[in-house]
Amino acid sequence: MTGEALIVIDLQNDFCPGGALAVSGGDEIVPLVNAMVHDFEHVVLTQDWHPAHHSSFASSHPGKAPFDTVEMPYGAQTLWPDHCIQGSGGAAFHPHFNRTKAELIIRKGFRPAIDSYSAFFENDHATPTGLAGYLRERRISRLTLVGLATDFCVAYSALDAVAQGFSTTVRLDACRGIDLGGSMETMLGKMKAAGVTLA
Ligand code: VGL
Numbered sequence: 001m002t003g004e005a006l007i008v009i010d011l012q013n014d015f016c017p018g019g020a021l022a023v024s025g026g027d028e029i030v031p032l033v034n035a036m037v038h039d040f041e042h043v044v045l046t047q048d049w050h051p052a053h054h055s056s057f058a059s060s061h062p063g064k065a066p067f068d069t070v071e072m073p074y075g076a077q078t079l080w081p082d083h084c085i086q087g088s089g090g091a092a093f094h095p096h097f098n099r100t101k102a103e104l105i106i107r108k109g110f111r112p113a114i115d116s117y118s119a120f121f122e123n124d125h126a127t128p129t130g131l132a133g134y135l136r137e138r139r140i141s142r143l144t145l146v147g148l149a150t151d152f153c154v155a156y157s158a159l160d161a162v163a164q165g166f167s168t169t170v171r172l173d174a175c176r177g178i179d180l181g182g183s184m185e186t187m188l189g190k191m192k193a194a195g196v197t198l199a
């Protein structure tokens with residue numbers, strides 16, 4: 001009744017050293033994630049998957065630079081370097097990440113006008129990806145999250161997961177963060193307060 005899944009967030013080339021939005025040490029987690037994949041019955045992946053000229057790219061906002069913030073209809077949005085463009089090498093999974101066992105790959109961020117950090121909802125916190133329904137229908141109620149980046153896509157996914165009633169653990173040793181303006185401390189605090197188990 002209480003199945004358990006490993007959710008691997010955005011373990012893609014653009015978030016690893018040499019990538020367009022490199023997370024420091026992002027590639028270091030690959031061996032650990034591979035070992036965890038082996039140990040879990042169910043494995044689900046997310047893949048950041050933007051069209052060219054996506055609204056979350058600084059290049060789409062004249063006069064703005066990466067890591068600036070803009071107001072979108074759905075609230076504040078951090079602007080990023082162009083990254084994870086659909087079909088590009090940067091959007092591909094890290095070549096040493098063993099994703100053979102993955103049962104589902106959730107792609108996110110494909111709507112031009114809205115970014116999507118979370119595996120469950122886009123950044124308007126209203127448009128679902130379908131993952132919650134998928135997991136519930138399969139009677140999977142316990143989730144362990146790993147991947148990139150700790151303080152953005154992993155944290156937003158974990159917060160939505162607990163809000164959706166899933167028992168949620170983030171394995172911090174199998175995550176790496178961006179840490180933009182104290183975002184690491186902020187998001188670790190939010191996850192703790194929301195009842196995410198930080199391991
Ligand atoms: C991510 C920024 C933009 C992430 C994705 O995977 O954490 N961060 N797109």
Ligand code: ZN
Nearest residue numbers: 048083084109
């Ligand atoms: Zn993105």
